[in-house]
Amino acid sequence: MERTESNLNSCLPRIRSSFNDLTKTEQKTATYILENPSEVIHMTITELAEAAKNAEATVFRLCKKLGFSGYQELKIALAGDLYTPLESVYKEVSPSDSIKSMMNKIFFGINEGLQDTLKIVDEEAIEKAIQAITATRRIDVYASGGSAIIASDIEHRFMRFGISVRAYSDPHLQIASATLLQPGDLVIAVSHTGANRDVLDAVTMAKSNHVTTIAITSYIRSPLSQIADIALHGMGREINYRSEAMASRLVHLAIVDVLYIGSLLRQQDKIIENMNKVRKSIAKRKI
Amino acid sequence: MERTESNLNSCLPRIRSSFNDLTKTEQKTATYILENPSEVIHMTITELAEAAKNAEATVFRLCKKLGFSGYQELKIALAGDLYTPLESVYKEVSPSDSIKSMMNKIFFGINEGLQDTLKIVDEEAIEKAIQAITATRRIDVYASGGSAIIASDIEHRFMRFGISVRAYSDPHLQIASATLLQPGDLVIAVSHTGANRDVLDAVTMAKSNHVTTIAITSYIRSPLSQIADIALHGMGREINYRSEAMASRLVHLAIVDVLYIGSLLRQQDKIIENMNKVRKSIAKRKI
DNA sequence: TATATAAATGAAAATATTTTTCAATAATTA
DNA sequence: TAATTATTGAAAAATATTTTCATTTATATA
Structure with a gap:
């Protein structure tokens, strides 16, 4: 892209x-x-x-x-x-840190990731993604490993719109679902590196079925970003303690929030009705 | 020049x-x-x-x-x-906002949630939670709805420690697992409201089996926080657009990061401790 | 008011910087 | 290994900048 x-x-x-x-x-x-x-x-x-x-x-x-x-x-x-104040202090977490200090560093790192994302965000791509979401009747989400929870979040969130949303973390199911997609459907692929082969294969398959594809990755020039129709990037600078793509998943979730709220604002009437239904049912389960 | x-x-x-x-x-x-x-x-x-x-x-x-x-x-x-720093005035997202402005508000809201959490955090509780995690061999995680992804994240993350971690979002499985737990095991229950009946039931069952329980909620005085042995709170001030616990789940994930990194650092301590023990034993033999 | 003087201005020349081109080299693939 | 592609730097070309200087405009004085 x-x-x-x-x-x-x-x-x-x-x-x-x-x-x-x-x-x-x-x-x-x-x-x-x-x-x-x-x-x-x-x-x-x-x-x-x-x-x-x-x-x-x-x-x-x-x-x-x-x-x-x-x-x-x-x-x-x-x-x-x-002149960004955030550029300055970034430190590694060390075993001698107090709980407070550790939390400070972790939270600060997350916020930095958010700030960086704001700076590099491609507004046009977000806009396109929101349009694609509000236009479709079916979304299939592909992710694996640490990004699978982002996929679940997308599933859980957009389900409330009344759209058919399904997250697949299993490579075989990903390919199977991609094979069956039709024009007008939508694929969202999430991968921190943007280089997961299975996800790439599924997205390629989806594209061959003329399905619009959205990528969420941390790397602008990753293979996934390249082949997807719409590429979104979360700049997740990582806390340097054996980082397992920590901050990035929070940033990706934040991007999901943006897509969610953006879509919500675009098609309020239709969706709010559905959401109220869902909320009422859930409320019954609470004390 | x-x-x-x-x-x-x-x-x-x-x-x-x-x-x-x-x-x-x-x-x-x-x-x-x-x-x-x-x-x-x-x-x-x-x-x-x-x-x-x-x-x-x-x-x-x-x-x-x-x-x-x-x-x-x-x-x-x-x-x-x-250079204009991140919008400092927190406002509600409105349909007339530009993409940039919307993202600003959402990201700012998330950061506010993180900052607020830092302010109210109970360091002692975090400390206890980390100790409980590093001491246990088995963690069962209960959550439902939007919090289920937090549970998956805990599963995915702590699995790397070599502990047995399993997330349950199904109420029946939650109760079933809680019934079978034994002293020394650990339960982490996640709920935004802290008032989900199923999760409460499972935690109560776990406690009756003398299992340590950790709660992650957004409300200090929620029923779940009351009954859990260790209560952690993420102050997730919400973006006010029909928010469905948006920021809070990011804050909860951030808390998971803190527990994860904290445990990681403690285990390192434990390893050093063990090494010292070994060295001391060897020293004794030299007498 | 006319004249001398100083200040302000823009055209064009002189420099300096930047892009572009292209051939050589390195890396990759068949 | 040969063929192909990607990377690289030197040098040329194109642009941008600073400087110079003649001209204009303003100001002060007799």
């Missing part, structure tokens, strides 16, 4: 999110920028190239790859980043 | 304070910048000169006069001025 040029408002999160897709020399430059952002905003492309020990052309290609129109745009975005 | 010592974070204020000292044409340019800052950061000096209807040299002189080393420095400073 291609990116729009309209929302280029942040540089560092973008670099982090795309880092693995960069070439070796590009990574050298990217690292230099990540480590010396406040120097870079005063440097010419020639100076940066020299500092990062490669050619101007490489720096320029990096700019393009990150979605900027050129070096100037990157610098402008970087300057904006530098 | 020459370095500047100029303070970056002050282009617009600097223009305002120097405005009266500027010449007529300089003021024309200054006015244009004041009125279109977000355009200017993407313009070349030639474009700005044309837009403000005067020569490049004038624009350049303005830059110098304002204390910048050149046009680039002015733009960088301007980009810094322009």
Whole structure:
């Protein structure tokens, strides 16, 4: 999926999110920028190239790859980043931390992930996703491993709309469901890495059936983002303690919230009726 | 290129304070910048000169006069001025909101929930919960509805510890599992309201089997919090659009992260402790 | 008011920076 | 291994910037 040029408002999160897709020399430059952002905003492309020990052309290609129109745009975005208070303090959790301190760091990391997501969000893609959701009668959700709970959440949430929503974490069921989909149906695929083979296969199958596909991943240039019709990214900077894609799943859930509320607002009348029904039934089970 | 010592974070204020000292044409340019800052950061000096209807040299002189080393420095400073931090006023999401604005509000609401949780957190309870988790060999997790995904997440996460963890969202299975639990086992019950009858029944049954119980809810005085041995609360202030416990489930997941990382760190302690024991035993043998 | 002086301005030249192109090299695939 | 593709940097081309300088405009003074 291609990116729009309209929302280029942040540089560092973008670099982090795309880092693995960069070439070796590009990574050298990217690292230099990540480590010396406040120097870079005063440097010419020639100076940066020299500092990062490669050619101007490489720096320029990096700019393009990150979605900027050129070096100037990157610098402008970087300057904006530098006044983010969040950029500053990020620490690793250590065994000697108090409970309070540990919680502080974990919660702060989550919030950072949310903030970064806000910066790199492709509003147009969110808009398209919401439109796709409000237009469909059936949603199949594919995910596995840690992302399976995101899929369950999507199932649980959108079910209230009265749409048929089903989450599949089993690869065979994913393919089976994808095979049976028809134009007008919708697939949402969730994967932290965006490189899960089973999910990719299922999405490919769905696409061959002319089904609209939405991807939710943490990496902009992941294979899943590439093949999906609509790609959404949560920038989940991770707490560095044996992180198991921790913050990212919270960020992905937050994106689900956005899709949910967005869809709700788009088709209030139809849905609110259903939701009230559901809420009343549930209330009976409560003391 | 020459370095500047100029303070970056002050282009617009600097223009305002120097405005009266500027010449007529300089003021024309200054006015244009004041009125279109977000355009200017993407313009070349030639474009700005044309837009403000005067020569490049004038624009350049303005830059110098304002204390910048050149046009680039002015733009960088301007980009810094322009950075708008996350909306601090929390409002309800409305259908007329843009995608960006909606996301801002939702993400901000989540962060507020996290911050509030930090404020009211019972560190002692967290500590006890972590101890209970690291001490047990079996965890059964009860939840239903929207909280079921929290339960799945707990299952998925703590499984990696090598403990037997099983999440039950089905009321019958919850009761069945609670009936079979034995002292030393652990129950974690998750419920947003803390008033789900089935979960309450299962927890009561578990307690009658002398099993330690941990509750994760959003309400301190909920029935579930009252009967559980250890009660954890996520303050999930909700986004006010027909919220179905939205932010709260993210906050609850964040609490799970805290328990997970906390347990991980404690186990590390335990390993070091064991190593010390071994070393001491060896020392004794040397007497 | 006319004139001298200083300040302001823009056109164009001189620099500097940026993009683009392209050939060489490295990596990958068949 | 050969063929193909991707990566890279040097250099050219295109743009952008700063500087210079002649001209214009304003200001002060006789």
